[in-house]
Amino acid sequence: MRVYNTLTRQKEEFVPRDPGKVSMYVCGVTPYNHPHIGNARPFVTWDIIKRYLEQCGYQVHHVQNFTDIDDKIIRTAKQEGVTWEVIANRYIASYFAVMDKLNVRRADRYPRVSEHIPEIIAMVQGLVDKGFAYAVDGDVYYSVEKFPEYGKLSGRNLEDMKAGARVDIDDRKRHPMDFALWKSAKPEEPSWDSPWGPGRPGWHIECSAMSLKYLGQSFDFHGGGSDLIFPHHENEIAQSEACIGGEPFVRYWLHNGFITLNEEKMSKSLGNFFLVKDILAHYSAEILRFFIVSTHYRSPLDFSDERLTEAGRSLERLRTAVGNCLELNKVEHTGENDAAKLLHKSAVQAQAEFFAAMDDDFNTALAISSMFALAKELNIYYSAVSSGKSEHDAEAYAIARDIYFSMAEVLGILVEERAGKLEGGAGLINQLMDIIIELRQAARQQKDWGTADKIRDKLNAAGIVLEDSPQGVRWKHR
Numbered sequence: 001m002r003v004y005n006t007l008t009r010q011k012e013e014f015v016p017r018d019p020g021k022v023s024m025y026v027c028g029v030t031p032y033n034h035p036h037i038g039n040a041r042p043f044v045t046w047d048i049i050k051r052y053l054e055q056c057g058y059q060v061h062h063v064q065n066f067t068d069i070d071d072k073i074i075r076t077a078k079q080e081g082v083t084w085e086v087i088a089n090r091y092i093a094s095y096f097a098v099m100d101k102l103n104v105r106r107a108d109r110y111p112r113v114s115e116h117i118p119e120i121i122a123m124v125q126g127l128v129d130k131g132f133a134y135a136v137d138g139d140v141y142y143s144v145e146k147f148p149e150y151g152k153l154s155g156r157n158l159e160d161m162k163a164g165a166r167v168d169i170d171d172r173k174r175h176p177m178d179f180a181l182w183k184s185a186k187p188e189e190p191s192w193d194s195p196w197g198p199g200r201p202g203w204h205i206e207c208s209a210m211s212l213k214y215l216g217q218s219f220d221f222h223g224g225g226s227d228l229i230f231p232h233h234e235n236e237i238a239q240s241e242a243c244i245g246g247e248p249f250v251r252y253w254l255h256n257g258f259i260t261l262n263e264e265k266m267s268k269s270l271g272n273f274f275l276v277k278d279i280l281a282h283y284s285a286e287i288l289r290f291f292i293v294s295t296h297y298r299s300p301l302d303f304s305d306e307r308l309t310e311a312g313r314s315l316e317r318l319r320t321a322v323g324n325c326l327e328l329n330k331v332e333h334t335g336e337n338d339a340a341k342l343l344h345k346s347a348v349q350a351q352a353e354f355f356a357a358m359d360d361d362f363n364t365a366l367a368i369s370s371m372f373a374l375a376k377e378l379n380i381y382y383s384a385v386s387s388g389k390s391e392h393d394a395e396a397y398a399i400a401r402d403i404y405f406s407m408a409e410v411l412g413i414l415v416e417e418r419a420g421k422l423e424g425g426a427g428l429i430n431q432l433m434d435i436i437i438e439l440r441q442a443a444r445q446q447k448d449w450g451t452a453d454k455i456r457d458k459l460n461a462a463g464i465v466l467e468d469s470p471q472g473v474r475w476k477h478r
Contacts, residue, residue: 138184340393
């Protein structure tokens with residue numbers, strides 16, 4: 001397995017810190033508004049990475065924070081006349097509601113800044129004691145000049161940054177790029193007691209304190225959007241490695257690309273962003289997830305209605321193969337045959353190609369092409385069996401089906417189709433559809449074409465299509 005490390009700007013072989021285990025920290029949201037599409041991409045990405053690592057046999061420890069103390073949260077709370085806790089809790093709940101719909105599995109731990117003030121203060125004090133930080137009027141700043149490797153993640157030069165700094169920079173700083181570790185209290189803002197007086201943490205220190213607490217030194221993966229490379233992750237490296245000394249803070253840095261709108265970066269400051277809940281009012285969560293995973297995580301992803309519609313059409317092709325699999329599950333084994341042997345061979349090849357794509361820096365775009373190839377072979381085999389041109393080799397088919405479903409599991413798609421119908425229609429929806437189809441068939445047998453057509457049209461209006469097959473009538477989502 002090879003991954004692209006932002007720090008070294010090249011693909012490297014993945015070697016975990018602890019054999020058989022993977023430690024990962026992903027920067028979470030600042031909960032002052034509902035999640036937008038730019039928030040969704042990294043969490044869907046890391047969900048797939050975690051799923052794949054687990055399928056490869058690794059035990060994954062996944063930590064993702066909530067920045068629940070922040071200027072934006074405080075400002076929103078003042079505007080609404082409520083406490084910062086109310087705002088943070090509201091939008092953390094909104095985050096989980098949206099991510100659950102997108103089938104993003106929960107991290108193992110979600111630490112909040114407000115719950116880790118003692119650890120943050122201890123880390124800031126340690127940096128002061130080591131000479132990497134200094135206090136000024138109740139504020140504490142990190143001294144970037146004390147860390148010779150500052151800029152190694154982003155590739156920026158400290159002197160160039162100093163020359164380009166704004167003229168209105170805080171003159172209390174020793175260098176324009178020095179950043180706050182601790183901020184002195186302001187009126188009507190949340191604060192905690194510290195050796196430097198009441199105040200609250202700066203932005204960057206939180207992730208260092210929490211990741212080191214839960215994952216230890218030199219953990220495997222640190223992820224987030226490309227916009228976090230500088231200054232957030234650059235500052236994390238500086239303060240963390242100054243604190244622990246010796247070992248690198250993180251072994252592999254992974255960053256997903258921006259989401260664009262008409263090839264322009266989507267952001268709240270530009271006002272061209274879309275809330276996930278608003279997108280889900282027009283498109284299913286599974287279509288949105290498939291849209292995200294259809295592009296390699298490091299590449300820009302251009303958002304548009306056309307792209308989402310295209311993703312929906314592609315997803316429907318994959319659903320058709322699942323539907324055919326479910327029909328084949330009902331067919332009894334009749335014997336080995338050439339069609340089944342070809343299906344088995346194609347499935348093994350598709351699986352190898354899928355793993356090769358995922359092993360190459362989690363290339364979901366290429367992995368999906370392997371899934372489409374196998375879907376095609378499953379459909380061909382289904383046609384041969386259902387038309388009576390071939391016998392059914394249940395064992396060979398089951399291997400191909402399980403490979404196909406395992407691919408879907410890694411990508412986190414086709415969940416309802418795989419889980420809701422595999423058990424022979426045990427789900428409530430399937431039972432209801434069986435009743436509806438039975439009533440329509442009874443109407444047709446009695447030549448009550450008006451009732452039969454009305455049932456078909458009502459189902460079609462609800463997005464459900466009926467199809468005749470040699471095994472009887474089947475239904476699928478349109």
